[in-house]
Amino acid sequence: MFIYEPTNPEVILIHLHGFASNVRGSKIEVLKERSLRGRFSFFAMDMDYQTTTTSRVLEVLDALVKGFSQKFSTLWLSGSSHGGYVSLNYLKFYKPERVSKVFLFAPSYSTLGLTLREVGEDRCKRWLEGREELSFTECETGLEITIHKDFAVDILQRGYEIIRDGEVNFPSELPYELYVFHGTQDNMVPIEHSRLFASKVKVKEFLELEDDHRLSKTFKGLVEKYL
Template sequence: MLNSFIYLHGFASSPKSTKAKDLIDRFAQIPIKLTIPDLNAGDFSHLTISRQINQVTAEFPDHSVPVTLIGSSLGGLTSAHLAQRNPQVQRLVLLAPAFGFLSHWLPKLGSEKIQRWQQEQYLLVYHYGEGRELPLSYNFVTDAAQYQENLLQRPISTLILHGKQDEVIPIQASRDFAASRPWVKLIELDSDHALGNVTAEIWQAIRSFCQLGNGD
């Protein structure tokens, strides 16, 4: 059956990230098209998870075509919420998904910085895709607060790949998520949040999970 594959990059990243380029090359060799929308949408300052969901939904093919979402970090969290509300998504591959994103990220900023962000409405955030700091609206935080993991209850075939040395989103977040959802398979890797040293392992896991043979 024809499938549509869409990759969602992480926060302050881009379709040119190392993971995105690696996957698009590997998919091309099969050959299968991997769609990678730019979730910055030319306006990182007004990024929200809701905007990402709307943007990716607009990329979906005809309703008869099942969609597999591959999401990295915040793209993984977005993918999971997209799948919860859209039955067209029939498979999820989540790479170090950002479950509990705000609870991990905001404490690192510190209460004083968060307060200033709330008052001034914008905070300078380092954007890895652009290689510079860009302002981000506080609306990002208020919007993200509504996307809680307890809402994710649709039994959709899900593979999570997470590094045991992840310093951004602790692997415990994925362990907790998988523990109460029998439809989720978690593979723990000897890596950090970037998963840069395990790209071959990730690809093998994706191929097996998505049943991508040489001739598909």
């Protein structure tokens, strides 16, 4: 499923939802409403991250960016949680020319590391070797998740973890405006990760908010102010 609202002829926002989310989420609805007022055209699609690898997702995102670059002069990206992880890796490895702004909402910088912390390394051993899928119940949502057997191997081989062992693996400066928004009550992605990232990488704005991982209280206001 996808959502496409061509309401602005110059600017389009491509949004990447979180790992266990889809285009039916509340953030998508807020962004869609904003786009309908003409601030930007809007596109989002179900990414199904768990059924594939980060490399494949990046290829899809690159095809979208290149395709929309034929129609729009300016592209913005936004990513929520794992969508932020994908967005950052896209900037790092693809360096898109038409993208100017990137909005990161409670971004994951270490999706693999956070998964290992939640599930436990013992349960992940065969998955880390690419020998089997990983199935578990996500603590925050209660959803049953099964992740592709090559998901972890792909991350390890390609170096997609933005933060690993306390080190930031990302250029200190890229030609994009980066906006980072993170809740101090986030119990899924530690806000310390965003603090570390913002201390090592040039960002346009970094806001710590009294909110949870979903930015339930502040997301709409952030969209109104920054997008």
